[in-house]
Amino acid sequence: MATQSSVIESTVPQAQDEWTRQSCGFYSCPKCKQDLEPAYDGFSCRVCATTYPILRGIPDFILVNLEESRNRSLRVVGKNDSRPPLDFMASVYETWIYPYVCNLYGGWHSTSLERLAHDIAEIVGSRDGLILDVACGPGTYGRRIASESKTVLGIDICMSMLRQGVQYVEKGHIPNVYFARATVEALPFRDGLFDAAICAGSLNHFSDTVLALREIGRTMKAGAPLAVMCFARINSGLMKYKWILDGAERGGGHIDTVADLERYVAKADFEDFRPRVYGSVLVFSARKSRQSISVNAQRRPLL
Ligand SMILES: C[S@@+](CC[C@H](N)C(=O)[O-])C[C@H]1O[C@@H](n2cnc3c(N)ncnc32)[C@H](O)[C@@H]1O
Numbered sequence: 589m590a591t592q593s594s595v596i597e598s599t600v601p602q603a604q605d606e607w608t609r610q611s612c613g614f615y616s617c618p619k620c621k622q623d624l625e626p627a628y629d630g631f632s633c634r635v636c637a638t639t640y641p642i643l644r645g646i647p648d649f650i651l652v653n654l655e656e657s658r659n660r661s662l663r664v665v666g667k668n669d670s671r672p673p674l675d676f677m678a679s680v681y682e683t684w685i686y687p688y689v690c691n692l693y694g695g696w697h698s699t700s701l702e703r704l705a706h707d708i709a710e711i712v713g714s715r716d717g718l719i720l721d722v723a724c725g726p727g728t729y730g731r732r733i734a735s736e737s738k739t740v741l742g743i744d745i746c747m748s749m750l751r752q753g754v755q756y757v758e759k760g761h762i763p764n765v766y767f768a769r770a771t772v773e774a775l776p777f778r779d780g781l782f783d784a785a786i787c788a789g790s791l792n793h794f795s796d797t798v799l800a801l802r803e804i805g806r807t808m809k810a811g812a813p814l815a816v817m818c819f820a821r822i823n824s825g826l827m828k829y830k831w832i833l834d835g836a837e838r839g840g841g842h843i844d845t846v847a848d849l850e851r852y853v854a855k856a857d858f859e860d861f862r863p864r865v866y867g868s869v870l871v872f873s874a875r876k877s878r879q880s881i882s883v884n885a886q887r888r889p890l891l
């Protein structure tokens with residue numbers, strides 16, 4: 589199967605056609621969730637009479653202007669996306685910003701990217717198949733999990749982050765990582781597609797946690813594991829200060845208690861919530877409920 593990187597490098601339209609045709613099997617219309625067809629420079633939904641463009645090898649499923657969003661985090665990304673400051677931020681995000689945020693906000697030496705990546709990989713487990721990386725940034729976790737037998741589909745609202753992810757994948761010759769621009773609220777995937785899902789560093793940003801978790805769950809197979817990393821209201825690091833928590837809320841985010849998160853997870857039809865705490869950083873696992881077998885899950889054979 590062609591990788592995203594082969595598209596970026598290639599200037600041969602035929603190669604792009606091939607990649608588009610193949611990756612069409614992964615993606616569905618984010619609005620009606622029906623199958624897409626390859627179109628010139630994009631994917632097309634017959635039902636909605638909509639074409640989603642592929643921009644420099646990255647499918648774009650967000651056709652609205654994020655600058656007009658009600659959520660402040662989305663507006664900020666919409667305003668600055670693909671501009672030099674955000675491109676620069678994306679380029680140093682993993683190396684400079686991650687350790688600083690973990691130590692300062694989570695608590696000094698509370699955890700590290702290596703530790704968190706280890707936990708997330710453990711939750712995803714050894715199962716092969718398709719893995720969703722929601723709000724993937726530059727594919728921080730998905731890249732570390734992808735292999736010949738594990739295909740990772742990362743989505744994020746931010747092109748600067750996604751392009752940085754493509755660069756890492758290119759440079760590291762990492763197989764089977766695909767990136768697309770989409771929101772967690774309207775995922776471009778059919779029901780019951782994924783064998784596992786990751787949602788790291790982003791739950792605190794979503795306007796409606798339950799709605800986001802439900803949409804992630806919709807795309808997962810019954811019993812599939814979910815791995816989440818987020819901040820929680822636990823008295824450690826800068827997160828113990830009210831002005832930091834209030835600031836997060838003013839910025840469009842929210843820091844919840846572990847008990848609240850457990851409730852949201854159950855409300856979104858996940859079970860077996862298992863938290864692991866590192867200062868104010870929380871890693872938790874849960875499983876898509878086995879009872880909720882989606883009516884559309886068998887609509888099309890898996891790739
Ligand atoms: C702190 S970064 C985390 C990136 C990566 N998962 C990691 O752990 O390093 C948060 C990401 O969430 C994305 N994001 C925020 N709101 C989103 C939404 N509603 N849908 C999809 N992505 C979103 C941002 O663009 C950003 O890349």
Ligand SMILES: [Zn+2]
Nearest residue numbers: 617620633636
């Ligand atoms: Zn549609």
